[in-house]
Amino acid sequence: MQYDSISHFLRTGQEHLAKGPVALIFAEDDVEINTTLRHHLDLGFSKVVLFSPAAFNIAPELAEKCPRVTLESPRGEPMFDAVNAINDAAIGVWLYYCFNSEYLLYPFCESRTVGEMLTFHTEERRDAMLTYVIDLYATDLETNPNAVSLDSALMDRTGYYALARNDPDNHNHPKERQLNFYGGLRWRFEEHIPADKRKIDRISIFRAKEGLKLRPDFTFSDEEYNTYASPWHNNLTAAVCSFRTAKALKFNPGSTFQIQQFKWHNSVGFDWHSRQLLDLGLMEPGQWF
Structure with a gap:
């Protein structure tokens, strides 16, 4: 194949x-x-x-x-x-x-398939799902110079926030049910990250539709696809747990020698379990139980 x-x-x-x-x-x-x-x-x-x-x-x-x-x-x-x-x-x-080196986790993924999740999401009349890119990084950069270690992965347990997503076509008023999310390594080492690359939200899961286009900021041409919830209640969200930013910061000549380690006082061991992300508020089960 x-x-x-x-x-x-x-x-x-x-x-x-x-x-x-x-x-x-x-x-x-x-x-x-x-x-x-x-x-x-x-x-x-x-x-x-x-x-x-x-x-x-x-x-x-x-x-x-x-x-x-x-x-x-x-x-x-x-x-x-x-x-x-x-x-x-x-x-x-x-x-x-x-x-x-990115790994999808969603609520209850240990016991429910992604197909089961999307069947429910479809019944909620949703055609896309917001995911947060949660940065993972190795505990010891001397042992793991590429910043990747599945066995000793860390993540930030705090430092995540959201700002209004303004609409330049509507006098910069905030867009309905859309936010820009920030945090993780892109926030802590923002001096090494271009301003237009600092968001951690990504519409990673979507139902294909005629004429739909994925844009360079990981949003879609259909604005409803970019919303985090429906008008009537909260919906499922998921997390893409990713070593991608850590790798880039260590591979980039402009940052690699400036960063001795990613671990800080708000680092916590990554459990590879959806419960940890739910407890930290980094994904939303919506109405799915």
């Missing part, structure tokens, strides 16, 4: 998009690709599709389960173009996208 390009995949691999939810994994580097694929397979995605440079290797058993699409630069514009192309080819199907 190897495809030379996205166009090749869309021409000959349509069966992989016939039933959702489908996970789209974009490998920016070769760090923890296998664990990312296994994690999302275990959540119950119907298909987990890997987009990566041809040079990256994955475990043989995963190569049999996960369709692979060659994408030599799986970040920035090519990544957004890929998501939008998949959207156009899979109308009505629930899609999820993330990068390697």
